[in-house]
Amino acid sequence: MRVAVDAMGGDNAPAIEVGGAVAACREFGISVTLVGDRTRLEEELAKHACAGLDIDIYHASEVVGMHDSASDAVRKKKNSSVRLAFELVKEGKACAAVSAGNSGATMAAGMFVLKRIKGIERPAIAQIFPTLKGQTLVLDVGGNVDCKPLHLVQFAIMGEVYARYAMGITSPSVGLLSNGEEDSKGNELTRETNSILRNASINYSGYVEGRDIFKGTVEVVVCDGFVGNVVLKSSEGLADAAGHMLKDEILKSWVSKLGYLFVRGAFSRFKKIVDYAEYGGAPLLGINGVGMICHGGSNIKAIKNAIRFAHEYAKSGVTEHVAEKLSENTSVFVQRDTPRSQAAA
Amino acid sequence: MRVAVDAMGGDNAPAIEVGGAVAACREFGISVTLVGDRTRLEEELAKHACAGLDIDIYHASEVVGMHDSASDAVRKKKNSSVRLAFELVKEGKACAAVSAGNSGATMAAGMFVLKRIKGIERPAIAQIFPTLKGQTLVLDVGGNVDCKPLHLVQFAIMGEVYARYAMGITSPSVGLLSNGEEDSKGNELTRETNSILRNASINYSGYVEGRDIFKGTVEVVVCDGFVGNVVLKSSEGLADAAGHMLKDEILKSWVSKLGYLFVRGAFSRFKKIVDYAEYGGAPLLGINGVGMICHGGSNIKAIKNAIRFAHEYAKSGVTEHVAEKLSENTSVFVQRDTPRSQAAA
Known part of the structure; x- marks a missing residue:
């Protein structure tokens, strides 16, 4: 199944999104649909060697900006790249939507288009x-x-x-x-x-x-x-x-600058552990389908990994399992309508 | 003016508290009253070279434990070291109280003994x-x-x-x-x-x-x-x-272990910047007097610095200035009793 990527959302769109899609397709064999302005995306794709990669474009004429309100984004911009990415999921043309745009708008679009899992009151970003x-x-x-x-x-x-x-x-x-x-x-x-x-x-x-x-x-x-x-x-x-701060301290003396050459490898491995880009994006949970929200300033690696994790999330059947687990726990929710003093009695 | 130190509160009391008091007195010339079990404190003080240092002991027969509730600590343990430390402040025998004990109890004791600054509804820990x-x-x-x-x-x-x-x-x-x-x-x-x-x-x-x-x-x-x-x-x-994590990565190879010898100085300087012990304690604000709350696991340096900053806090006149600033802002508080819709109208 394809992953739909909102190619216009991030701070450095669409270059980063296209780069991430190319990398995910090449490294993990995941098919990607880039959603956004066709002309710009074609130009951007032309910069990469895409022969044999299953990447296509789905045209979207609008973009939700960082300053658009979430509800406006959903109601007013019906042809926005983020909304259309979720439409592709709804229509079964993609298994997941990935966006590095306005996270409130991404959540709103996912909720509006795919609706919440029955029983879930509020989706969450993890x-x-x-x-x-x-x-x-x-x-x-x-x-x-x-x-x-x-x-x-x-x-x-x-x-x-x-x-x-x-x-x-x-x-x-x-x-x-x-x-x-x-x-x-x-x-x-x-x-x-x-x-x-x-x-x-x-x-x-x-x-x-x-x-x-x-x-x-x-x-x-x-x-x-x-x-x-x-x-x-x-x-x-x-x-x-x-x-x-650590870098400043290291640069203060020639001795530590020299030492840094030897510990550089350890620093790189450490950075890899704490680098958000390794984790790609934040799964949007509680909607009928898969959404992955990325940092606005994501780099190519982050988008690549977000596509990979979105694909795994879609394969995992989390959405169906959430519905099951909810029904197992129906009794604990009864308390919600009971005033606290009564529940305690 | 003397600083009263609850010598029985921290995880490693009274050794750390006594060590901190001796260091503060020696390095900054601050007079300290150690509040706690006289016999134990005398034993502990005997381990240090205290000649010429202005450190005395005020006996307290009780200790507030980490599992005592804040209100119980105040109501039931009237002779606890933390409460008596604040009593010394109230009586003008100390300018500040410092404790590394149960922080809820320290706050409660400070509030109970010294009372809040007029107009302040809730003291805060900064x-x-x-x-x-x-x-x-x-x-x-x-x-x-x-x-x-x-x-x-x-x-x-x-x-x-x-x-x-x-x-x-x-x-x-x-x-x-x-x-x-x-x-x-x-x-x-x-x-x-x-x-x-x-x-x-x-x-x-x-x-x-x-x-x-x-x-x-x-x-x-x-x-x-x-x-x-x-x-x-x-x-x-x-x-x-x-x-x-960084240490683990550095220890993984001989090259980085060697390099570490050269960057060790930079690491130490960096650690000093981020070391909580440099900042000593957290000022308790909003009571009629000076309190400083330390981490339960404080080391000697942390207690030493907490005594120093408590002394500076006392000299600064913050308590009086809070009262002034509050009165300058009386008008903004009027809104508190006004329902939101009315206030907006």
Whole structure:
């Protein structure tokens, strides 16, 4: 099955998207449909040696900009590249849509075109973080800022299913991000979510703290989209700042500059572990189909890997498994309409 | 003026606290009162060369443990070392209290003994983060999990005053932590806070994102205590994990191990920049007096620096200036009792 790539969305579109598509097709044998302005895409493709590669173009006359609102993007720009990428998924012409454009608009377009999985109230954006033990999936990292406990419970279920089927983790454990490990910690939202998750049919480990994300204490960390976004961006910021500071210190003396020549290999391997581009994109979970949201500033490697992971996500059957897991957990959702005092009684 | 140190609170008390007190007294000439079990403290002090150092002991028969609840600590353990440290501040026998114990209990004890600054609804714990430009103060990092806009507005004012008077920044700019820079971003709490702060008499820069903390875009970053705690702990976790990963990569080959000998100096200087121990502790803001909260796992350097910064905080007059700045901003608080729709009209 083909992967549809919104070729006009990223900060350096369409060059990066086309480069990523060519690389994914060449390295992984994945067929790609580039969605966007046909003329520009043909020009861009002409710069690559594409003989034998299964890459085609689907024309889109509009582009959703970074400053378009999510709802406007869906309602007003019906021929936008991001929306048409999801239309191809809906029509069965692609198994997944990938976009490095406006992430709110990508989420809105995916939701509008493919609709939510029955029972899911809010789709979420998940992000893979490198950890001391491997990888941890954190969700939501930006889709939903004001969440109710039910939303977080559903994120937990979607995250568990994604970790199990798309990341191949046999029995993923799930933690709820909080300001301490004890049940007495947390805010109103997490305390109620915590009590519901204790009864859900997932491997729930209770509260985890910020440092557990990178320790790899659990495989899935659940939080609302405001907190997740702040954690994601502060981590990126810290990694960036630390890199600059260390470089400055190394450049301060000839001795350390010389030493750097010898440790360069170790630095490169380290960078590969923490490089977001290795993880490609952030899976959009909870819609009837597969979407992958990439960083606006993605490079070719990131787009290539996003296409690869989107293809694996589509093969994994996560969408169907989320629906199953939801139905297994119907009873835990009953609490959502019950006032808290009553539920506690 | 003396600094009162809760000598029984930290994970490695009282050895670390006594070591920190001796170092602070020796290096900075600060007089210290160690609060805790007299016999144990005398034993510990005997291990150091204390001749000529102005360090005394104030006996406390109880200790607040990490698992004591904050309110129990205050109500039940009236002779605890942390509570008595604040009593010394109240009686004017010390200018500041420093504790590496249970941070919730430290905050509760400070609030109970010294009371809040008139008009301040909730005290906050602030943390200094190293940035590309110097330092940024983030608050709250743990005291208050479910905040109202008014609380965040007061954190902004307290942070501004601390940055100006205790950190010596001439005109500190203040940002509100959010999931995007545009005013349309944020959650219910930040959107309302944002609109109030636009009218406050501080140098308010609007929303900042997680990555701005380490870029040093503003000098003060405001958030609720849940978000702040998650950011603080995930940053610590990332720094730790990245250090381990990089070390693992360096140890993989003889070439990089050799190179490491040459870059070791640069690494040490870098570590000093990002080492929490350099910043000592987290100032407790909003109470009638000075409190400094240290990491439970603080080392001697951290306690030493916490004593030094607590002493500077006390000299800076931050407490008085917070009261002044609050009165300048009385008008912006009027909105707090006005329903949102009315305020907008």
